[in-house]
Every structure is written in C-alpha cells, then in structure tokens.
Amino acid sequence: MPNTAGSRLSGRRLDLVVAVILLSDTLVSGAAKAVSDEGLPWYGWPLLAIGPLVFPLWRRYPRAVLLVTVGALIASGHLGVGPLAAVPALVAIAVATYRGHRKLTVGLVLFVSTVTMLANWSSAGFQLTGEVLEQSMLVIGWLHVALISGESRRQRDAYMAEAEHTREEAVKRKAADERVRIARELHDSLTHSISVIRVQAGVALHLARKRGEEPPPALVAVEEAAKDATRELRETLTMLRDDEGHRLSRVKPLADRYRGLGFTIDVECEVDDTAVLDEEVDHAAYRIVQEALTNAVRHSAGDRVRVRVRRGDDALVIDVADNGRARDFTPGRGLTGMRERVDALGGTLTVDNGAVGPGEYGFTVTARLPLPEPAAVPIPAQVGAEPGSQR
Known part of the structure; x- marks a missing residue:
C-alpha cells in the first residue's frame, strides 16, 4: 500500500522492502513443505x-500484477504450503482495489472463492462437512478482508484529498474577502480625496473658461488624471466583487469607454463566459488589453485601435495595435506592468513600433500567455523598443 507522509521509505524502496517480506513468507512456507x-x-x-x-511493478501495472499473483496462488493451491503463501495475492488484491480496479478485483475474489470452495x-x-466450511470460509474471509482494506484506504485518501481541497478553497475565499475589504477601504478613502481634487480642478477650469481665458494645460491634466484614477478605482473594486464570468468577456464594454474619446476600436475576442480558462491568465490578459488601450489613447497620434x-x-x-507613429519611446510603467504580468505566467511580450502607411497599424503590443496545460517553460518578455517617450 502507499506510504504515509511520515514514513522514511517511499516509492520503489518501499515496494522492494514489501517484496522481500512477501518472498520471505512464501519461501518459508515452501521450505516447511520441502522438509516434510x-x-x-x-x-x-x-x-x-x-x-x-x-510485486514492485504494481504502481505501473496493477492489473497485471494482480492476475499473475492470483494465478500463482490458484496454481499452487494443491501443494498445501500453508496460509503464508496466500499473502502476496492478498496484498495484490488490496493494492489493485486501492488503484480503483474494483470490477476486476471483485471478479477475481469471487472466482477464487468459488474455486476454493469447490476444491475443498x-x-x-x-x-459438506464442518471442516470443509471452516477451511473455505477462512480463505474466503481473508480474500474479502484484503478487498475491503484496499477500498477503505482508497476511500480514506479520497476523503483526505477532498478535505484538503475544501480547506484550500476556504483559504482562497477568505483571502478574496480580505482583498475586497481592503479594496473597499482604499476605494472609499482614495476616491474621496481624488473627487475633491477633480471638483476643485473642474471649478478652476470652469471659471477660467467663463472669463474667456485659456485653461492652463497642467490644470487640464490634473482633471483628466483625477477622472482616470476614479474610474480605475471603481473598476478594480467591481472586478474584485464580481467573480462570475471571465474578465476577458468584458473587453468589448471596456473598449466602448474609449470610443467616446475619438478612437475607432475594432475588437475580436474568442473568450466568453462559457470558455474554460485559467483565472490568472484571464485576469492578466484583461489587464494587458486595458493598459494597451490606455497607452494608445494617451500616447498615440492615431485614431484607430485593433x-x-x-x-x-x-x-x-x-x-493590440494602433495606427499612431511612436518612432521613439521608452517603456514606462504601463509596459513594465504588462511585462511583469507576462513574466509571472511564463509568457512573452513583444512591442513593435514599426512605421505605418495609410490604413496600416504600427505600434503593436503582442502578449503570449501559456495555458496551464501543457505547462510552459518561463520565457523572458521581449520588448523591442527604442528610447524616447514613455508608454
């Protein structure tokens, strides 16, 4: 049977030790019979x-080991070597049941029980004497004990695995609730302060325009930054609160918010709420699209995004590509954040700022995120960029 966590022996070593013990039992029985x-x-x-x-092959070939061991027991039954010779077959029945081959094991147990009864x-x-019943029931009982032992161990391990899974899920839920609580506190405090800044900047802009003056660019930038910060805080809290559905399925509503800024945005997304997708990949992909759209709107001189x-x-x-002409740029916090997300998942990030012609897309951000199965080897992100303005 599989070893416990605290055992010093494990895997093949444990199997070899058990095989040696079983071989000793059978050889002792054979020796006792030989000297008789x-x-x-x-x-x-x-x-x-x-x-x-x-027996050491049971982990890879449990059914074959079961058939060989039980076959040897039946073939040696007429030798009368004693009960120790049946121990390997009992162990094989237990481990085969543990591995989930219940139909085969139950069938063999019933077959051996019938053969034993008929032979006696x-x-x-x-x-049908009392001695026949006693000898038959002794063998049949041990066969069923082995069968029940393997099944009970299998059920126990399944229960322990389910309990561990439940515990992990409870920890994840608790962590998620704590993140939501922290996000809510940050939202309430930061949004209030940013709202005050936004209102004050808006009043100053209104008064400047009312007097016929050109608003200072710095003041306009403050108001826009306050609007963006407020929207980001609300969106982050919404995403933390709502775990239903994929975040990538919200790419189109995300793009709709940027269309009002004078950009034509073409979106094609193959992931919807019915798709099976890893949560971390889903989250990272949504954030990459969001940051790339923000970069295009803020820094691109074009009017289209794909x-x-x-x-x-x-x-x-x-x-994500736009038709702007960012010939020289330096990766800023946006691209750095994208690269960190991609690196954490073992993917690649490529930024291409090639020249564009009429109707073409130039500045392109391409992220490749490996899916959990099959596991991918982490590859450093690649940013093909030249120094200049930040994105």
Whole structure:
C-alpha cells in the first residue's frame, strides 16, 4: 500500500522492502513443505516466488500484477504450503482495489472463492462437512478482508484529498474577502480625496473658461488624471466583487469607454463566459488589453485601435495595435506592468513600433500567455523598443 507522509521509505524502496517480506513468507512456507514427508515439487518454488518478484511493478501495472499473483496462488493451491503463501495475492488484491480496479478485483475474489470452495468440497468427497466450511470460509474471509482494506484506504485518501481541497478553497475565499475589504477601504478613502481634487480642478477650469481665458494645460491634466484614477478605482473594486464570468468577456464594454474619446476600436475576442480558462491568465490578459488601450489613447497620434484575443491549443495571444507613429519611446510603467504580468505566467511580450502607411497599424503590443496545460517553460518578455517617450 502507499506510504504515509511520515514514513522514511517511499516509492520503489518501499515496494522492494514489501517484496522481500512477501518472498520471505512464501519461501518459508515452501521450505516447511520441502522438509516434510510429502516434499515440494520443483515447480513449486517458481510458483511461490513469482508473486513477490512481480510485486514492485504494481504502481505501473496493477492489473497485471494482480492476475499473475492470483494465478500463482490458484496454481499452487494443491501443494498445501500453508496460509503464508496466500499473502502476496492478498496484498495484490488490496493494492489493485486501492488503484480503483474494483470490477476486476471483485471478479477475481469471487472466482477464487468459488474455486476454493469447490476444491475443498471435492477433496472431502463432495461431503459438506464442518471442516470443509471452516477451511473455505477462512480463505474466503481473508480474500474479502484484503478487498475491503484496499477500498477503505482508497476511500480514506479520497476523503483526505477532498478535505484538503475544501480547506484550500476556504483559504482562497477568505483571502478574496480580505482583498475586497481592503479594496473597499482604499476605494472609499482614495476616491474621496481624488473627487475633491477633480471638483476643485473642474471649478478652476470652469471659471477660467467663463472669463474667456485659456485653461492652463497642467490644470487640464490634473482633471483628466483625477477622472482616470476614479474610474480605475471603481473598476478594480467591481472586478474584485464580481467573480462570475471571465474578465476577458468584458473587453468589448471596456473598449466602448474609449470610443467616446475619438478612437475607432475594432475588437475580436474568442473568450466568453462559457470558455474554460485559467483565472490568472484571464485576469492578466484583461489587464494587458486595458493598459494597451490606455497607452494608445494617451500616447498615440492615431485614431484607430485593433484588439485581437485569440486562443490556441497551448497559449492565449493578445494583440493590440494602433495606427499612431511612436518612432521613439521608452517603456514606462504601463509596459513594465504588462511585462511583469507576462513574466509571472511564463509568457512573452513583444512591442513593435514599426512605421505605418495609410490604413496600416504600427505600434503593436503582442502578449503570449501559456495555458496551464501543457505547462510552459518561463520565457523572458521581449520588448523591442527604442528610447524616447514613455508608454
């Protein structure tokens, strides 16, 4: 049977130790029979040894080990070597049941029980005596004990795995609730302060325009930054509160908010609420699209943005391009944040600021996020960029 966490022996070492013990039991039985008056035929030794010798293969071939061991037990039954010779078969029945091969194991147990009963009945001249019942029930009982032992251990391990999963889910829920609480506190405090800044800047702009004066660019920038910060805080709190559905399914509503700023945004997203997608990949992909759109609106000199989210067999590919002409730029906090998200998931990030012609897209952010299965080897993000303005 599989070892416990605190055992010093594990895996193949444990299997070899068990095989040695089983082989010792069978050889002792064979030796006792060999020195008796009846003796032990030459073929009895291979029959007694084959079960213990194949036992170390049970992890890879549990059914084959079960069939060989039980077959050896049946073949050696007429030798009369004693109950120790049946121990390898009992262990094989238990481990096969533990591995989930219940139909095969139950069938073999019933078959061996029937053969044992018939053999004892036949040896007694087909007279159903108390001795026949006692000998038969002893073997049948041990067979069922092995079967029940394997099943009970399997049920116990399944229960422990489910309990561990439940505990992890409870920890995750508690952490999520704590994040929501912190986000709510930050939202309430920061939004109030930012709202005051926004109102004061708005009043100053209104008074300046009312007097026919050109508002200072710094004041306009303060008001816009306050608006963006307020929107980001509210969106972050909303996303933390609402865990239903994929965040990537909200890409189109996200793009709608930027269309009002004079940009034509073309969105194609292959992920919806019905798709099976890893939560971390989903979250990172949404944030990459959001940051790339923000960069395009703030820094691009163009008027069109293209968003593509494609799902392949092993990776999710995000492609955001605009028709601006950012020939020289320096990666700022936006691109740095995208790169960190991609690196954390073992993906790649490529930024291309190639020249564009009429109707073409130039500045392009492409992120490739590997899906959990199959696991991907982390690859450093690549940012093909030249120094200049920040994005």
